[in-house]
Amino acid sequence: MTSLAPVLDALDAGLDASLTRLADLVRIPSISTDPAYAAECRRAAEWLVADLKEIGFEASVRDTTGHPMVVAHHEGPAGTPHVLFYGHYDVQPVDPLNMWHDDPFDMKVKEVAPGRKVLTGRGTADDKGQLMTFVEACRAYKKVHGALPCRITILFEGEEESGSPSLKPFLEAHAKELKADFALVCDTGMWDRDTPAISTALRGLVGEEITVKAADRDLHSGAYGGAAANPIRILAKVLAAVHDDNGRVTIPGFYDGVEETPSQILKQWESLGLTAEEFLGEIGLSIPSGEKGRSVLELIWARPTAEFNGIIGGYTGKGFKTVIAAEASAKVSFRLVHKQDPDKIRDAFRAFVRERIPADCSVEFHGHGGSPAIQLSYDSPFLSKAKNALSDEWPKPAVMIAMGGSIPIVGDFQTYLGMESLLVGYGLDDDRIHSPNEKYELSSFHKGQRSWARILDALAK
Structure with missing residues (x-):
């Protein structure tokens, strides 16, 4: 024995x-x-x-x-x-x-x-x-x-x-x-x-909260619509630009330090038999939204992401209010892999956002932690x-x-x-x-x- x-x-x-x-x-x-x-x-x-x-x-x-x-x-x-x-x-x-x-x-x-x-x-x-x-x-x-x-x-x-x-x-x-x-x-x-x-x-994590500011107060959309900058529209364009049509993140330098998963590990994951339809079917979905050409397990285990966790702006109460908001904000999180540097990701994202803010508007950032x-x-x-x-x-x-x-x-x-x-x-x-x-x-x-x-x-x- x-x-x-x-x-x-x-x-x-x-x-x-x-x-x-x-x-x-x-x-x-x-x-x-x-x-x-x-x-x-x-x-x-x-x-x-x-x-x-x-x-x-x-x-x-x-x-x-x-x-x-x-x-x-x-x-x-x-x-x-x-x-x-x-x-x-x-x-x-x-x-x-x-x-x-x-x-x-x-x-x-x-x-x-x-x-x-x-x-x-x-x-x-x-x-x-x-x-x-x-x-x-x-x-x-x-x-x-x-x-x-x-x-x-x-x-x-x-x-x-x-x-x-x-x-x-x-x-x-x-x-x-x-x-x-x-x-x-x-x-x-x-x-x-x-x-x-x-x-x-x-995966590591970087959390960011951004607030885009335009006019010094909420505006009547009839009196100012078409002339005054709308921070919700600006914010939406910024967020839409973060991903391309193939699901890749477009922020410069975002993939620095990202390595390909060894082929033998990918084969082992494939042998587990989990399909995108099975994984997403439990939540009423079926089509992966991340980088095209990668398995669902590779997407959630070995690839970095940029996700929008909340958007706030304008009137969100019951009924309808024709207003151009003075500011709009979003909460954004990045899941990191391999050797991505959380500080560099944060700096690159902030630079990406600033480049897309009109000259007479401003943006503020509030970090929510980061880990490799x-x-x-x-x-x-x-x-x-x-x-x-x-x-x-x-x-x-x-x-x-x-x-x-x-x-x-x-x-x-x-x-x-x-x-x-x-x-x-x-x-x-x-x-x-x-x-x-x-x-x-x-x-x-x-x-x-x-x-x-x-x-x-x-x-x-």
Whole structure:
């Protein structure tokens, strides 16, 4: 019997006890966005510290200007990697409460189909159930071998659902303590119920708000129409010019740093079988609107975008008002890939807009943050080991996917700690995170524990 096999056996035997522990953690309403739950957030942090100490970690609650962090350390054999595992113990609010089938903080195990059970409750999938899969893997290792396979540092934060305002200062202040060979991040998902996934890329983000100003007041469209500049019309022309007829962004320099995805990765994505009709059909659409000639997965995972998130101007109330507005504004977001520079994208966009504003009008800009994209090397040895370990556990081989959204912590780890991150999680698209009736598959919780044990074993070798 290998050193891994008894650990997996221990996880199987201890599943019921691990469910009890998760239920205890879910029972704590650690809602970070509502100040009324500040004490509950601290209680969740203290619960995790106590649990990690029970396993043998040196763990403590670390105060911040907001909700506390949990930091824990455990030594490993000489010559093995040092990994930093990240998760968050805070959860989203539960409103509207009347939409829940059960008490959101009373976790239940329900059979939803023959042979398929789910765990219900706020935080079961995002992120308490996910982070506890790793903790349980560590617990089983300690129980069987009295040691962990490698050196492990754990960081749990309590403000992920409210923008992580304390995280960057904390990383800066404790960079030396937290720095490891690489990070493990569990706040991600699988391709489907049987296919595990490693997220190798995250798109970056730039947010901009622009306001075009013309006359010094709203004008009567009969008295001034045809003579006075209309900021809504100016804004519409600017936004329309951002894309060409093939869906490409026309801003000069926008594609600087954008690389083509390796052909073997594109073939792997193609083998997943997701068509544009299937992907868009769920929302009542069927025709991709991005760059022509690219698959839907390439568009959402590996290509940059410019999207308009809101337009405001003129009279928008009930009825009709014949007015030429004094100003109009738009909110614009850019999703970035590969080596695109957020600052250069912002500057290029502002220059693009200014060139299209009439001389007697003006434009103001308000930035809404920016972060670079994250791209793991496809030939990383850590990636290969994790992929093989996951493939040994699940019915189907692991796939390397990307994420269209952003996880700021991954960029922060790179910026402040100089670490790449391995993103492995066991959530599913239908877990209803941030919504009423959140759930987590029992198979995700159980096989997630076994998966982390396999990954840690593989990384240690």
